[in-house]
Amino acid sequence: MTDERHKVITILVAAGRGLRAGGGMPKQWRPLAGRRVADWTLDAFAPFGTIVVVLHPDDMAVDLPGGVHRVTGGATRGESVKSGLTRAWALGATHVLIHDIARPCVSPLVIQSVIDALRTGAEAAAPGLPVTDALWTVDGDRVTGTRDRTGLARAQTPQGFAIGPIAASHDGYPGEAADDVEVVRAGGFEVVLTPGDDDNLKITHPGDFARAEAILARRKGPQMDIRMGNGYDVHAFEDGDHVVLCGVKIPHDRKLKGHSDADVGMHAITDAIYGALAEGDIGRHFPPSDPQWKGAESRIFLAHAVDLAAKRGFAISNVDCTLICEEPKIGPHAQAMQDALAQIMGLPADRISVKATTSEKLGFTGRSEGIASVATCVVVSQ
Numbered sequence: 001m002t003d004e005r006h007k008v009i010t011i012l013v014a015a016g017r018g019l020r021a022g023g024g025m026p027k028q029w030r031p032l033a034g035r036r037v038a039d040w041t042l043d044a045f046a047p048f049g050t051i052v053v054v055l056h057p058d059d060m061a062v063d064l065p066g067g068v069h070r071v072t073g074g075a076t077r078g079e080s081v082k083s084g085l086t087r088a089w090a091l092g093a094t095h096v097l098i099h100d101i102a103r104p105c106v107s108p109l110v111i112q113s114v115i116d117a118l119r120t121g122a123e124a125a126a127p128g129l130p131v132t133d134a135l136w137t138v139d140g141d142r143v144t145g146t147r148d149r150t151g152l153a154r155a156q157t158p159q160g161f162a163i164g165p166i167a168a169s170h171d172g173y174p175g176e177a178a179d180d181v182e183v184v185r186a187g188g189f190e191v192v193l194t195p196g197d198d199d200n201l202k203i204t205h206p207g208d209f210a211r212a213e214a215i216l217a218r219r220k221g222p223q224m225d226i227r228m229g230n231g232y233d234v235h236a237f238e239d240g241d242h243v244v245l246c247g248v249k250i251p252h253d254r255k256l257k258g259h260s261d262a263d264v265g266m267h268a269i270t271d272a273i274y275g276a277l278a279e280g281d282i283g284r285h286f287p288p289s290d291p292q293w294k295g296a297e298s299r300i301f302l303a304h305a306v307d308l309a310a311k312r313g314f315a316i317s318n319v320d321c322t323l324i325c326e327e328p329k330i331g332p333h334a335q336a337m338q339d340a341l342a343q344i345m346g347l348p349a350d351r352i353s354v355k356a357t358t359s360e361k362l363g364f365t366g367r368s369e370g371i372a373s374v375a376t377c378v379v380v381s382q
């Protein structure tokens, strides 16, 4: 938020060592859903203007996006905040948002609500959540009492402040506070409560990484991988009394010549599936040089391609096949072909289309020297 009266700068405190989270390195640099924890937090605040990151002296050379300011933090969170305030002041901030870099799932709404409160005149504003569990006092593994939770809230960040009040309050604060709200209140300033969010967890313990990953995955939604392939095949006629097209035997005055049963339609469909999977073509999986496939039923090839798709985690969405020939007429057999293919592929027949065209007596199909076929297939990750 930047206008004549408001220049809000975000201070991300990142100088802690994350000892409770374990993992051999500070939690903010550990991976979370394919990136570092810090990257999610930096992205969340990027739309809201200038960012200052407060770093441990050992981390000053860490990789950060261009334009992000870096300053050295202190031995406590409070000292780190003070360091960030000094830089924000020098950069001309009128207001600051102070946020734990270890809260990577913060939402734009949580951030914007704090900014809106500052914009409407609050000197301090911070997100909080109601306490929904009963509160006990405990002694080791024994419950010793129950506390009244009326009027309690769970504190989150970003905590937003007009820079004068928070800087003065930190200067006059003795010792270490729970957070910056405690500091500013001790300085005599009112704090406006804004809506918190259960997803805005602070990664503190090892199990929090899995929780944060689940939140980010839910936001991203399921990732659908959709792929398309095409297939094309041609077989010439030779002497015979029937053709096999898309699994259906049709009486004809000639047959199609081929190493297998020469089902030109099924071959194009099979190649379309292999194509969608980037798995080559029938020849790669069933070499014509191998005598065991001589005269083989093409359903073996199609079943193999369908099985391969399933093994690779894909379901076949639909298939569209066009047979190109003058004769035989395909229309009367199209439904039987769709049914035959559906049975082999384990799909509803309405996901399979078989149609035909002539080539207007042009070319080798027009001269009835053979039959050609083209097919398209779409596969979808399951």
Ligand SMILES: Nc1ccn([C@@H]2O[C@H](COP(=O)(O)OP(=O)(O)OP(=O)(O)O)[C@@H](O)[C@H]2O)c(=O)n1
Binding pocket: 013, 014, 015, 016, 017, 018, 019, 020, 021, 028, 054, 073, 074, 075, 076, 077, 078, 080, 081, 099, 100, 101, 102, 103, 202, 203, 204
């Ligand atoms: N000297 C410190 C201590 C903490 N922090 C930051 O304050 C936030 C909240 O602190 P906490 O969760 O306690 O982080 P750590 O101090 O890193 O964790 P631990 O106490 O488990 O070591 C974190 O983003 C942390 O990096 C900081 O900038 N400077």
Ligand SMILES: C[C@](O)(CO)[C@H](O)COP(=O)(O)O
Binding pocket: 077, 100, 155, 156, 157, 178, 179, 180, 202, 204
């Ligand atoms: C500032 C804070 O995130 C508010 O909830 C929290 O107090 C800091 O965490 P710590 O574990 O107490 O350092």
